[in-house]
Amino acid sequence: MPILTAENGQFYLNGEPFRILSGAMHYFRICPEYWEDRMRKLKACGFNTLETYCCWNLHERKAGEFDFSGRLDLVKYIETAQKLGLYVILRPGPYICAEWDFGGMPARLLKDNLPLRCSDPRFLAALRPYLLKVFELVKPLLCTNGGPILAMQVENEYGSYGNDHDYMAAVNAIYDEGGIDCLRFTADGSWDLMLGGGMLDGIPAAVNFGSRAADNFRGLRLYRPQDPLFCAEFWCGWFDHWYEAHHTRAVEDITAATKELLDTGASLNFYMFHGGTNFGFLNGANHTDGVYLPTVTSYDYCAPLSECGDLTPAYHAVRKLLGQSGPLTVQDLPKAAYGKLCLTEQAPLLPQADRLTTPIRAAQTRTFEELDLDFGYLLYRTTLRGPFSGVSLNLGQVHDRAQVFLDGKHIGTVERSRRQDPMSLTLAAGQTAKLEILVENMGRVNYGSKLLDKKGLLDGVRLGPQFHFGWEMLPLPMEDLSNLQWTGEASGPRFLRGRLSIDETPKDTFLKLDNFTKGFVLVNGFNVGRYYTPAGPQKTLYIPAPLLRQGENEIIVFESDSFHSPTVEFVDTPELG
Secondary structure, X not given: OOOEEEEOOEEEEOOXXXXXXXXXXXXXXXXXXXXXXXXXHHHHOOOOEEEEEOOHHHHOOEOOEOOOOHHHOHHHHHHHHHHOOOEEEEEOOOOOOOXXXXXXXXOHHHHOOOOOOOOOHHHHHHHHHHHHHHHHHHHHHEHHHOOOEEEEEOOXXXXXXXOOHHHHHHHHHHHHHOOOOOEEEEEEOOOHHHHHHHOOOOOOEEEEEOOOHHHHHHHHHHHOOOOOOEEEEEEOOOOOEOOOOOOOOOHHHHHHHHHXXXXXXXEEEEEOOEOOEOOXXXXXXXXXXXXXXXXXXXXXXXXXEOOOOOEOHHHHHHHHHOOOOOOOOOOOOOEOOOEEEEOOEEEEOHHHHHHHOOOEEEOOOXXXXXXXXXXXXXXXXXXXXXXXXXXXXXXXXXXXXXXXXXXXXXXXXXXXXXXXXXXXXXXXXXXXEXXXXXXXXXXXXXXXXXXOOOOEEOOOOEEOOEEOOOEEEEEEOOOOOOOOOOEOOOOOOEEEEXXXXXXXXXXXXXXXXXXXXXXXXXXXXXXXXXXXXOOOOOOEEEEOHHHOOOEEEEEEEEEOOOEOOOEEEEEXXXXXX
16 A cells, blocks of 8 residues: 655655545444445545544543454454545544543543643553554554555644643654554644644644634644645534534535635545444533533534435535546435334333442442443432431532432432522431432533543532431443333333334334433444433434344333333434434
């Protein structure tokens, strides 16, 4: 394979001038069965390169235990691109942002209170094994070894976070240690502080933006007059938060901004070409102006390829801009509307929480991270004893959503930055009551100064002025529900189960949950993501066909709040807001 170099303001591929035309698609947001379909559509659009981040938080959930299998099979993903004649740009982090939980870093770093993204030896020691493992796997796939990987990015948008040049040099040194001898680059916003904080001597710098290419490249030129012009993230759209409107961008606007960029002669990476889905509990969050903003399940991003891989009007417009005028050899995958399904079985969470986990006892409330719980829910449980009258219940800092139950009855909800139900308790002399607090991690902050985003009840629970001690805590990752006992009806937060029968080869579909409030959905044991119907904008969950099977399919909905009817509907059209 050809080797990419950068010199005299130009990229060269084996000595010939070369323009990178790249599209971003993340393997961990796409079913592996669809990797090739999405890549074929990328190539048919006129792109020559595939770009992807790597997700440290899934590859090394526990220190020293690596997983590169299934939808995390990075090598297979790159080899698929190579088979199709695509080059690859790899961005392994350790921080990726990507609207991904904690910017792709593992939650266990928060347990140890590590200083993040700096030259502190403890943080460097934590990230080094991960990077070296990635490098071990991908080294045979570098262009210098005959593979498709043309370039790799060192860290990611570091200047948006800090200015520790020793840290950036240390990360770069790990690339040397791992034998990474392909082209490296950094990428930041075009502001002075960002470029100044994130660049490395001797390594080309790129900028990220979504419009005004000439202005943004002018900022880069002030620092690096001899570097090739490269937009490492050309933002064609944007992502959604709960409670906000769905972001769209007019095709005409995308086309004009893309043409302006191409007219500069620069290379580009379309972010996103195909966004995919934040399956499970992997969505990140933002924290802006004091408001916590968790990202929705869909990562459609208004990209040229929709969340389900359909060709959009933007796809055709970009394809034309890239000079592709021949007949298309790719097409949308079929969709199915399987209709309504009644979830006939139920299982209450609170009475059965001990079936799903082992309680941990402590004097004070602990965080998710202290209990080695990276994703899911945490149930806090204690016994109150009277007498007291009209005493306020204060949960302190709640990250991110807490539902409070007294003897199984819901008495209030606290949602970070959104909701604070007043709760007052009265117990007579000799009276006891069970207090249960179910806390949901709605996604760790992935960008900015609030990355230290621990989850749970952070600073204790108070009755009036008094801290309450003596707690049981039940970590609930919601990954194994096999011990649940199912009945015809339940109360409170509960699981609901039904069986979807499919007679033919399954097709992509979308699950509509108009009757439900908040929770997540498992399809044949796979967590397809969260729903939050009244918050919007997303109203349907994408269910790729590979998650389904011909015959009987198990559908489980966890509803934390309430529902009107135990009926869901499978439709053939997404509703993102």
